Amino acid sequence: IGNFMSYNEKILDHYEIPRNVGSLDKNDPNVGTGLVGAPSCGDVMKLQIKVNDKGVIEDAKFKTFGCGSAIASSSLLTEMIKGRTISDVTQIKNTQIVKELSLPPVKIHCSVLAEDAIKAAIHDYQSKQSKGGH
Numbered sequence: 805i806g807n808f809m810s811y812n813e814k815i816l817d818h819y820e821i822p823r824n825v826g827s828l829d830k831n832d833p834n835v836g837t838g839l840v841g842a843p844s845c846g847d848v849m850k851l852q853i854k855v856n857d858k859g860v861i862e863d864a865k866f867k868t869f870g871c872g873s874a875i876a877s878s879s880l881l882t883e884m885i886k887g888r889t890i891s892d893v894t895q896i897k898n899t900q901i902v903k904e905l906s907l908p909p910v911k912i913h914c915s916v917l918a919e920d921a922i923k924a925a926i927h928d929y930q931s932k933q934s935k936g937g938h
């Protein structure tokens with residue numbers, strides 16, 4: 805019962821009061837945007853990061869069109885990455901989200917969506933930086 809309750813509470817908490825919902829300016833050179841979809845269910849997640857000149861993620865926003873676990877995963881992820889460096893955040897694995905939210909096996913792909921989204925956002929940010937020509 806204990807595990808069951810904490811599973812529900814943590815998911816519901818992030819589902820009902822998602823953190824960092826919204827958008828950042830995708831044309832800002834310091835903003836990276838990741839847009840990914842889950843082939844198995846058709847859900848879509850957009851995750852954006854704003855990186856300062858020290859390589860630290862100072863802001864993160866998401867919009868997720870999907871199930872409660874996908875919303876909870878992206879909400880949790882934005883909380884995990886704020887204030888951390890890009891190189892630090894590339895180490896984040898979906899298994900950390902699975903563990904934190906106690907996601908059941910059928911919902912593991914929802915956390916994979918979040919890992920894919922942050923990777924895509926970092927990739928977008930880095931390609932923008934290299935296009936800057938420095």
Ligand code: FES
Binds near residue numbers: 845847870871872
């Ligand atoms: Fe996509 Fe869960 S199957 S909403």
Ligand code: FES
Binds near residue numbers: 842871914917
């Ligand atoms: Fe498809 Fe959650 S993202 S069921």
